[in-house]
Amino acid sequence: MKNIKRVLFTLFFILIIAANVSAIGISPSKRTIDFQPNLETTLEYSAINNENKSKELEIYVKGGLEAFITPSETSLILQPNERKTFFVAIKLPSSIDKPGQNDNRVGVLEKEASSAQGETSIGSRVGVESLLFINIPYPGKYLALKLTINDAALGENLDFIIDIQNQGKEDLNSIRATIDIIGPEPNKEKITAVNTNEISLKTKEASQLRATLPSSSIGSGIYTAIATIYFDGETKQVEKEFRIGELTIEILDLSPNEIKKGETTTFNLTIQSIWNKRIDGIFYDLVINNDDIELLSDTSKTVSIEPWEKKVVSLVLDTSNLDIDNYRAKSTLYYSNKTTQKEINFNVEGIKISANFLLYAIIVAIILIFIILIFIVLRLRKVKRFEE
Structure with a gap:
């Protein structure tokens, strides 16, 4: 009976969560903007009521740069199944000392319900958030890298793709890469190398470096690709494991x-x-x-x-x-x-006899022999007395 109650309670709890998850929404779910000194811009969002009853929502902002992000209003009243627009103003300073991707959130949250006496009721409140990333460039020259390699069947071509983005404040005039192919364990020796195309990138721009290698030139196995990227006199490395297979x-x-x-x-x-x-x-x-x-x-x-x-x-x-x-x-x-x-x-x-077991057996045997000898001696003495 207890198990049945537990299962019913769990199902009821899951249904409540599922209903709450879809009760309200926010669109878009994600935005990314690049930092510019003294940037002023306005972003449009939509709050969504997915239920057949009115809802009052709070609008909030949080994150590392929340001081520079302001919603146009702090609350909204949505009618059943209504979608309503609100705006978020961004006013950035002339400089920010924390380079990289800064994570911020724009969210909507159900307001706490009040009773007829004006008291706030206690219960769960549903909220959803939209991601707002602000990319702040690194000083000087900086590349963000991602190496992608397709696993290939023996005889197919291997495609090496390096996704790159210039996240520094300076333009890059020459970007290229050499990819070393390292063999499997235990030796892990360099087998061959391939070179990519060469490109240039302005700050904030993104592109790809590419190279191709016939898998038959190195054979089946598990390999490691080490890509060395050369950009305007600087270098950076990224590596990834890949596989060449055959039906074995x-x-x-x-x-x-x-x-x-x-x-x-x-x-x-x-x-x-x-x-x-x-x-x-x-x-x-x-x-x-x-x-x-x-x-x-x-x-x-x-x-x-x-x-x-x-x-x-x-x-x-x-x-x-x-x-x-x-x-x-x-x-x-x-x-x-x-x-x-x-x-x-x-x-x-067969059955293995341990050294300890053998020792115990010997001790027991000695004790038994000793007891038998004592018994024999006592028996002989008794017989001798009887004869006398």
Whole structure:
């Protein structure tokens, strides 16, 4: 009964939240403006009432530059399902010492309801906010960077895209990049490099640097691209990992290497996809041999694997009849008309006796022998007395 009440309460609470979330709105949800000394501008917003009853809303501003952001009014009354416009005035100073993206919010909030006696009722108030970012340029030369690389199938082209924005106060005359391709673990050596196009950017402008590399020139695997961007005598680096795949599933491990006699065993095959797409219909056969004689075999369940995913596929095998000995397990993985194999040696072992257990057993045996000897001595004495 308690569980039913708890579920009903949870559902009721979720419904209340869902209703509150959509009760009011603000548009647009986000704005971005670039700083200019002594900038004066006015932004238009809309407050939205999504319910079939009137609402009184408070308008507020918060953030690092809220002193320079003023709403045209502090409250609004909205009729059922009404959308009403209000304005926000921005008046920036001649300079601001905090460069970068400054986060501010313009919000609307339901006013607290008052009772007939003029008392304020206690309850939840619904509010929504619109993001207002003000980008303040960095002194001198400054680039914001983002490196994007597509994972590719072997044989496809790799596209390197560097999104750049001049967030400094100075124009940039020459911007280019060299992208070094670093090989996979464990060596992580430089394999090759590609150069991008060259561009120029005025302050606040954004553009892209691009380069292309045939994936067949480096082969499949997991690589790292390190892009060095050169701009007017300065440099900046950004790096990202990328993958070149082929339709292959690697077997990383097959375990266990030891099992206990008389027990059922779970064999675990650890696999990893080296492909950029999902692979379905994967399964494996497991064969147990001893001196090239097949003793046991079974087939796993069918599974799927996502791009570059590692997964453990388990198979339970009844090994209770195997004697204490050395055996060989051979797994054959089947997928997309391909196969991959992995073999291991494993041992079937009997009950292991620990050193502590052996010590206790010896002590108990000595005590028993001592007791038996005492019993024999006492018995002999009794017999001797009887004879006398």
